[in-house]
Amino acid sequence: MWHDVFISPSAINQAMQLVARQRARGEVLNCLRAFLSWEKNAPLDVGFMVSKLLLTIQLCPNTEFQSSEKFGEDLSDNTWEYISAIDLLCCHQRWVWTHDNIISKELWPVMDKWIKYRKGHANIAYTPDIIVASVLRLIGRLGQLGLKEGFPSAVKNISAVIGMFIQHAQDEDIPWGIQLAAVYALCDLSPSNPEEIAKILEAWRQETPRSVPAAVLGSLEEVRALCAPERS
Template identity: 30%
Template sequence: MVMVTAWPCVFSYDGPLCRAIHIVTKIKAGGDILCLLSKYLHWDRVPPGNICSTITSTLNALLEDKRLTFQKSRWYGEDLCPTAWDYVFSLDLLCAQLGWMWTDTHVIRKSVWLILNTWLLETQTKRWQFRNVSVAAVIRLLGRLGQQGIKENLAASVENLTKSIIEFGTQKVLEDMPWEVQLSLIYASHDLAPSNPKATLKTLQLWQQKFTKPVPPAVTKCISQISFLSSHMDQKKPNNFL
């Protein structure tokens, strides 16, 4: 009974991550546990919501929330604020329930790339619809989502996302992309690197040569890790005998 009385406290926080946890918990619960949770978390009166519509509304909220900011970090240089990370983790959790292929088709291709391409056009017209912090959060989200595909052993599919991230960054990183967004591209590329470590390493090294600001320790660590992964995968390749 102690656990039962604690459930409302654990799930009582208002925010996108809490809503995502409610939805996933209801999906996974069954039998008596589902009945108890429905009663003590009041799901009978206020259902957690539909997972697909919640993904859409959470992504829209990430773009519209004016509270989102960057925050200084000794390790990352510029990091997302906790509220922004709540959106990223919420979307990551919800999409994980539907699998990488669904996520790639319905979230990344239909929504996320539209946001990023719109932002690229905005940098040319100076008519801003999306804030830099929202764009950086969306890019970090791509890194998180791509890791789902890697975990599902669909690295070949994730490699297409990695190439797209590299192409997106190359279009602007050599010009006037905000430093905070550049960093988000580096960290997302690191998350996706297992799908193509050699190409990712080459790109990050080229970007690094163009940086005009001091490189945070996390960037150096990311490049070092990808370099190790790239060399390790080369060692595992079979020898070709002619």
């Protein structure tokens, strides 16, 4: 099984090899080096690989939302693989690096450009909705790293921005796939501010004229459950 995993050309395999190459020691390192022929290839920089994966997501041809009865307008399997690979690499680099180099410098600028384009700013290139949805889902995933490492204030700041985005979703006519991605992301970040996030999500659920997918309803229920200990 491990042979198949390590010889796969997938993004996950590349990320696993990079992390293993940096973490392995002693005999384990020697075995992996021989088995995977690492001597023949110079080690990649983590930051370079993350940027490469983000660029792959943005340039992937014919990427569209995948319709799912359970999840709604979801990302493609390939995009999820890239997101998982980025998540793995960022976990290896830890939160401060992830926040400063990926969320702040790579992900927020994509959101900013998309918003400015919708508002009619000149000289701003169009960003496909699926890319914005991918960025939101990735922010949600990476924000969980901040929660695990004990940076709730930083994650709360991120959740506040996404919460504001969701609160204006109906007025701004935000595409449904992006709304769902923002809601999923806010659910991922909900431990940073469960009471406020629960209110935002419930207001969104009541205001939206669309049928809310089952997976979203389940996530909203989990957020409400986080509030129960605070009230007791």
